[in-house]
Amino acid sequence: MSTTAGKQRSPFxxxxxxxLPVAAGCAPFGVAYGAVAAATLLPWQTSLMSxxxxxGTAQFIAASMLAxxxxxxxxxxxxxxxxxxxxxxxxxxxxxxxxxGFVRRALAAQMLTDESFAVxxxxxxxxxxxxxxxxxxxxxxFIIWQAATVVGRLAGGFxxxxxxxEYALPASLICLLFLLVRSKRQWAVAVVAVxxxxxxxxxxxxxxAAPAATVVAATIGLGIRRWT
Amino acid sequence: MDVTxxxxxxxxxxxxxxxxxxxxxxxxxxxxxxxxxxxxxxxxVLAAMLCQAVAPTGAAASxxxxxxxAALPTALVAWRSKSMILTMxxxxxxxxxxxxxxx
Numbered sequence: 001m002s003t004t005a006g007k008q009r010s011p012f013x014x015x016x017x018x019x020l021p022v023a024a025g026c027a028p029f030g031v032a033y034g035a036v037a038a039a040t041l042l043p044w045q046t047s048l049m050s051x052x053x054x055x056g057t058a059q060f061i062a063a064s065m066l067a068x069x070x071x072x073x074x075x076x077x078x079x080x081x082x083x084x085x086x087x088x089x090x091x092x093x094x095x096x097x098x099x100x101g102f103v104r105r106a107l108a109a110q111m112l113t114d115e116s117f118a119v120x121x122x123x124x125x126x127x128x129x130x131x132x133x134x135x136x137x138x139x140x141x142f143i144i145w146q147a148a149t150v151v152g153r154l155a156g157g158f159x160x161x162x163x164x165x166e167y168a169l170p171a172s173l174i175c176l177l178f179l180l181v182r183s184k185r186q187w188a189v190a191v192v193a194v195x196x197x198x199x200x201x202x203x204x205x206x207x208x209a210a211p212a213a214t215v216v217a218a219t220i221g222l223g224i225r226r227w228t
Numbered sequence: 229m230d231v232t233x234x235x236x237x238x239x240x241x242x243x244x245x246x247x248x249x250x251x252x253x254x255x256x257x258x259x260x261x262x263x264x265x266x267x268x269x270x271x272x273v274l275a276a277m278l279c280q281a282v283a284p285t286g287a288a289a290s291x292x293x294x295x296x297x298a299a300l301p302t303a304l305v306a307w308r309s310k311s312m313i314l315t316m317x318x319x320x321x322x323x324x325x326x327x328x329x330x331x
Contacts, residue, residue, distance in 0.1 A: 076234060167298055197279045
């Protein structure tokens with residue numbers, strides 16, 4: 001059968017298209033990041049972070065901390081902890097990138113986000129193979145993320161009140177919690193982390209409270225017997 | 229530290245996270261507890277940051293906080309739909325509404 005009618009999209013385009021709705025959902029978050037970054041970052045720095053770091057939560061936290069006058073070290077440490085989950089996502093997706101050369105492997109790495117991980121994992125379960133699917137998925141997010149960043153940066157300072165843009169970070173954190181936290185043990189660790197943040201807020205600077213609570217809560221979690 | 233240098237440092241750390249497992253895991257396996265610990269970090273860090281983002285703090289802390297109460301419908305939609313776009317829309321709308329109502 002030589003017909004190409006009904007031929008499947010290439011893995012790259014399949015990943016790209018499958019991720020578009022998710023990417024659209026991230027756009028308000030990108031706009032919110034750009035708007036917050038406008039307080040302390042130059043336009044090109046705002047976009048540099050979106051291109052080079054390409055991790056929404058870390059970018060938003062960094063921009064917020066800088067806007068509050070934080071020193072650079074807490075920002076970097078918080079970013080390092082917030083993004084630590086990427087190690088796990090990368091480890092989990094690594095069988096699908098096995099055997100790829102440096103360039104494709106590096107591209108797949110840079111395109112790895114919570115959202116491209118979620119879409120790609122579903123795609124691989126449905127029979128997709130290879131790094132191209134992940135790269136296409138990530139690129140879909142990447143393009144919309146860059147556009148949203150520029151829109152937010154341009155609108156920074158002029159963002160009208162009453163559209164709830166202030167809630168972009170909490171809403172995305174809540175969504176990621178429900179997407180990424182599955183086991184009872186993880187939920188228990190989440191509760192411990194919240195307790196630690198509340199317990200330490202009186203004497204620990206806010207910039208350090210979340211990193212400290214994260215490390216302590218995850219370590220306590222190691223001692224919790226695995227529930228199934 | 230210059231902001232540009234900070235951004236580049238963040239980028240290097242983040243890329244290393246993304247790239248290292250792809251490069252290393254063909255040959256090397258981490259001990260089980262390391263995977264266990266990494267598995268618990270997302271829950272801890274997301275919950276800690278969410279707490280800081282929505283919990284009323286400081287001297288002017290009040291339970292009548294739109295940040296706090298908007299989290300309820302947002303969490304409900306996130307839990308049921310697992311959809312980023314629906315969750316973002318619910319969060320922003322309910323926050324805008326509550327901020328309006330609570331003044």
